[in-house]
Amino acid sequence: MGCVPAGNVARTRRTEPGELPEPDAIRLAQQGDAAAFERLYRLHNRRVYSLCLRMVSNTAEAEDLTQEAFLQLFRKIATFRGESAFSTWLHRLAVNVVLMKLRKKSGNETSLEEVTEPDEESGGPRRDFGAPDLRLSGSIDRVNLQRAVEQLPPGYKSVFVLHDVQGYEHNEIAGIMGCSIGNSKSQLHKARMRLRELLHEALRDQAREERKVAGTASGSGGED
Amino acid sequence: MATPGCRDFQNSFESWMEGELPPEARAHVSDCRSCARLIEDLSSIRLAANEWNASEEPPARIWTSLRAQLVEEGLIREPQSKQKSGLLHGWFPQTPRPVLAGAYLAALVAIAFSMVGPVKRHVNHQRWMEGTENSTAMLSAQLNTAEQNVELADPNPVITASLHQNLAIVDNYISLCEKSVSEDPEDEVARDYLFDAYHTKADLLAQISERGDYGR
Numbered sequence: 049m050g051c052v053p054a055g056n057v058a059r060t061r062r063t064e065p066g067e068l069p070e071p072d073a074i075r076l077a078q079q080g081d082a083a084a085f086e087r088l089y090r091l092h093n094r095r096v097y098s099l100c101l102r103m104v105s106n107t108a109e110a111e112d113l114t115q116e117a118f119l120q121l122f123r124k125i126a127t128f129r130g131e132s133a134f135s136t137w138l139h140r141l142a143v144n145v146v147l148m149k150l151r152k153k154s155g156n157e158t159s160l161e162e163v164t165e166p167d168e169e170s171g172g173p174r175r176d177f178g179a180p181d182l183r184l185s186g187s188i189d190r191v192n193l194q195r196a197v198e199q200l201p202p203g204y205k206s207v208f209v210l211h212d213v214q215g216y217e218h219n220e221i222a223g224i225m226g227c228s229i230g231n232s233k234s235q236l237h238k239a240r241m242r243l244r245e246l247l248h249e250a251l252r253d254q255a256r257e258e259r260k261v262a263g264t265a266s267g268s269g270g271e272d
Numbered sequence: 273m274a275t276p277g278c279r280d281f282q283n284s285f286e287s288w289m290e291g292e293l294p295p296e297a298r299a300h301v302s303d304c305r306s307c308a309r310l311i312e313d314l315s316s317i318r319l320a321a322n323e324w325n326a327s328e329e330p331p332a333r334i335w336t337s338l339r340a341q342l343v344e345e346g347l348i349r350e351p352q353s354k355q356k357s358g359l360l361h362g363w364f365p366q367t368p369r370p371v372l373a374g375a376y377l378a379a380l381v382a383i384a385f386s387m388v389g390p391v392k393r394h395v396n397h398q399r400w401m402e403g404t405e406n407s408t409a410m411l412s413a414q415l416n417t418a419e420q421n422v423e424l425a426d427p428n429p430v431i432t433a434s435l436h437q438n439l440a441i442v443d444n445y446i447s448l449c450e451k452s453v454s455e456d457p458e459d460e461v462a463r464d465y466l467f468d469a470y471h472t473k474a475d476l477l478a479q480i481s482e483r484g485d486y487g488r
Contacts (some may be wrong), residue, residue, distance in 0.1 A: 082339075082348040083441050089335055097330035114330055115338050120348055122338075184313040187319040212321035238287040244313050 074134060078126050089118055092135060098144045105148045105198050113149060117142035136223040143206050143224055150202040185245055194199065196246040204239035205255045211236050274450060281307050332452045336462050411470055412446075418477050442473045 068076070069086050076084035096117055101110040120141050128137065197205060206225060210216045211232070216224070221232040277300050288297060293311075301308045342348045419439070446469040452462035 080343075080348055085342060085348050086335065086339070089338070092335070094328065097334070098325075101328060102324070111334050113342075115334050118338055119341055122342055123345070123377045131300050164306070183309070185317070187317055190320075190324055191322060193317075193320045208321070212318055213325050214321075214412060215325065215400050233289065233369055234286060237289055240314050243317055244310075247313075 070134060074086050074125070075123070085122055088121075092138055093118075096138065099139070099209060099214060100146055101144055102197070102213050103205060104149065105194055109149070113142070113145050117145045120145065132223060136220065139210075139224045140226065143210075148203075148208065150247070170263050177207070186245065187241060187251060189246060192247060192250055193243075196250060199246055200239055202237055202240060204242060205237040207232055208239040208243070212240070247260075278304060278307055285310075309396070331455065332448055333456060333459065333462065335448065336452045336459075336465055340461055415470065415473055415477065418474075438476060439473070442469065442476055445469045446473060 060076065068084065070088070070091060073084045073087040075089070078087055079099060093114065097114045100113040100117070101107065104110055104113065116139070121138050124141075128134065200208065203225075207221055210221045210224065211218070218229045218232040218236075221227075222229045225232065227235075279284070280305070281297055281300050284297065288294070289301045293301065301311060446466070449462060449466035452459065453466050456462060
């Protein structure tokens with residue numbers, strides 16, 4: 049693990065004519081220019097906020113995390129020398145802020161490597177494809193998906209949200225997460241497999257509930 | 273139960289995720305209900321994830337709060353009256369400040385503050401809001417009138433462009449602050465910033481006015 053950040057996450061808000069370009073905003077922000085700080089915030093706030101929101105599924109926490117990520121960014125901006133893309137740097141900070149938060153919540157003092165590679169006993173994927181009795185096709189709604197994603201180990205969650213939800217490429221995720229491209233692919237596969245299990249469990253629970261309700265309804269219907 | 277074919281498929285599946293399945297894998301899937309279901313499920317998950325990617329606009333209060341923190345830590349310059357002139361400082365650092373030129377605009381702010389006050393803690397918030405709206409509307413109108421009367425054109429086109437740009441920045445800041453206050457009327461920090469934003473604009477107009485008087 050532990051590779052050099054290499055990605056170029058360029059999904060920022062487009063610069064309109066007359067707006068300060070990002071490199072100029074970075075240079076001015078390094079000199080303490082308030083408008084430049086705001087410009088950088090406006091360029092990246094939507095994606096960082098969306099990332100945080102998908103990761104923690106709580107708007108209040110997502111707001112705090114977004115603020116914390118930008119605060120860390122602006123505290124360190126004087127040290128930015130452009131070796132990696134600014135957006136990659138920012139998203140790496142944001143992911144780390146979220147992972148730290150998730151770790152604190154779970155009381156789990158694990159390293160980034162560990163949260164991206166949970167072992168089989170701690171909720172890792174099982175290489176058992178089985179033959180689930182319910183079909184996921186057409187039955188995954190936003191609520192189901194969110195609940196399942198919430199249950200993923202933090203590292204899986206990060207890679208899944210970055211790739212499948214936000215559309216980053218594996219080389220970009222490698223830059224953000226500080227891992228290899230192969231590792232990013234592997235984590236994504238495991239995340240999807242774990243999600244599949246979780247979604248099937250949710251569907252089975254749902255079907256069981258529906259049967260119970262139907263049974264109760266038919267039972268109570270005869271007493272009228 | 274996984275057949276050897278399934279096991280081979282499973283072991284290689286990870287490397288096929290992003291592309292087309294090779295012919296032997298496709299042949300296996302066409303004969304294996306379990307692996308076909310797997311492909312179908314993973315496609316459904318990808319599709320659902322993709323539809324979940326609605327980019328969301330973060331609330332304005334994040335920037336308001338972040339900005340306050342940055343000012344507190346000294347990372348960005350607080351727009352106080354002396355530093356507010358920094359917006360124009362680069363252009364005419366030696367400009368003296370005639371007392372009369374900015375008096376009218378300074379008085380506007382003073383009147384507004386004396387009528388309502390930027391922050392009155394422990395007051396009825398509804399009343400505060402109503403008072404703020406009235407005061408803001410009046411102050412905003414007066415500032416707009418003052419802006420129309422101030423000569424923004426300078427013989428130097430670079431300076432004229434800079435003046436317009438600086439006013440646009442301040443106007444954007446005012447809009448942001450107004451949005452924050454309307455979203456959360458009880459947010460005292462947002463109220464502080466709103467009045468501070470008006471103060472900034474008044475100060476900027478005063479300096480432009482001074483510049484005009486000095487140049488004549």
